[in-house]
Amino acid sequence: MEVERKTSEERADALEESMMKQLHVSAAPAQAPKLRRGTGVLFGGLTPAGLPLDLAVLAPMPPRPTIVDFFKLRFMPHTVTHMLQSANDAQKKGEPEETVLACLLHDIAVNLIKVDHGWWAAQMVEPYAYVSEKVSWAIRHHQALRFFPDSSVGYGYPERYVQIFGQGYAPEPYIRAAYEQARKHKWYMEARMITVHDLYAFEPGVKVTLDPFVEVIGRHFKQPKEGLGFDGSPVAHMWRSLIYPDNPL
Numbered sequence: 001m002e003v004e005r006k007t008s009e010e011r012a013d014a015l016e017e018s019m020m021k022q023l024h025v026s027a028a029p030a031q032a033p034k035l036r037r038g039t040g041v042l043f044g045g046l047t048p049a050g051l052p053l054d055l056a057v058l059a060p061m062p063p064r065p066t067i068v069d070f071f072k073l074r075f076m077p078h079t080v081t082h083m084l085q086s087a088n089d090a091q092k093k094g095e096p097e098e099t100v101l102a103c104l105l106h107d108i109a110v111n112l113i114k115v116d117h118g119w120w121a122a123q124m125v126e127p128y129a130y131v132s133e134k135v136s137w138a139i140r141h142h143q144a145l146r147f148f149p150d151s152s153v154g155y156g157y158p159e160r161y162v163q164i165f166g167q168g169y170a171p172e173p174y175i176r177a178a179y180e181q182a183r184k185h186k187w188y189m190e191a192r193m194i195t196v197h198d199l200y201a202f203e204p205g206v207k208v209t210l211d212p213f214v215e216v217i218g219r220h221f222k223q224p225k226e227g228l229g230f231d232g233s234p235v236a237h238m239w240r241s242l243i244y245p246d247n248p249l
């Protein structure tokens with residue numbers, strides 16, 4: 001082993017270096033952040049990759065907003081591009097329409113809150129009955145699955161996550177537990193395919209519009225007649241928080 005070939009002085013140096021690295025890591029969170037990293041991107045701060053976000057003045061929403069209105073007027077442009085590219089990739093590769101829809105909606109919650117965005121997004125779409133249980137299950141579980149490779153479908157740990165989460169990142173135990181549970185579930189592949197198309201969704205220079213997906217939404221997403229946020233559903237407040245992100249209390 002290489003370690004055993006080192007002199008005691010070299011070993012001391014290596015130890016010191018590794019302690020300094022640990023010190024650096026443990027010292028980092030002690031700095032008071034300006035904004036929690038889990039803040040939803042509609043509320044400002046940074047993208048998950050650490051790029052600063054520009055907050056524009058928001059246009060008012062129509063009185064009975066549809067999910068298309070949220071895509072056009074509330075979801076931050078980089079999240080829209082990401083989800084459209086993901087859905088486009090799924091569609092181009094002949095995935096079933098439910099998978100295309102799952103890809104189209106998988107990261108909507110990042111606008112509201114980044115922490116546990118899979119769980120939040122699944123909850124946001126669950127009451128709208130044409131979204132099958134399978135679609136919301138897949139959206140919920142893509143969050144845990146993306147950290148774990150699956151060579152059967154050519155999915156490896158994304159390089160981008162080294163940038164976002166740091167080298168040698170180990171997801172929280174509850175994420176691993178969710179992955180292990182999902183691995184054994186009959187719908188595992190539904191969630192896995194979101195992660196597969198998620199990878200290609202960062203293709204630069206590919207311009208995709210919402211238009212080809214409006215019909216897909218129409219077939220699978222039951223738009224409440226009062227509008228999202230005003231339908232009295234258990235998740236209406238989540239949609240309202242996106243409508244009124246500047247309300248101070």
Ligand SMILES: [Fe+2]
Binds near residue numbers: 106107117143
């Ligand atoms: Fe995601």
Ligand SMILES: [Fe+2]
Binds near residue numbers: 082106107198
């Ligand atoms: Fe994504």
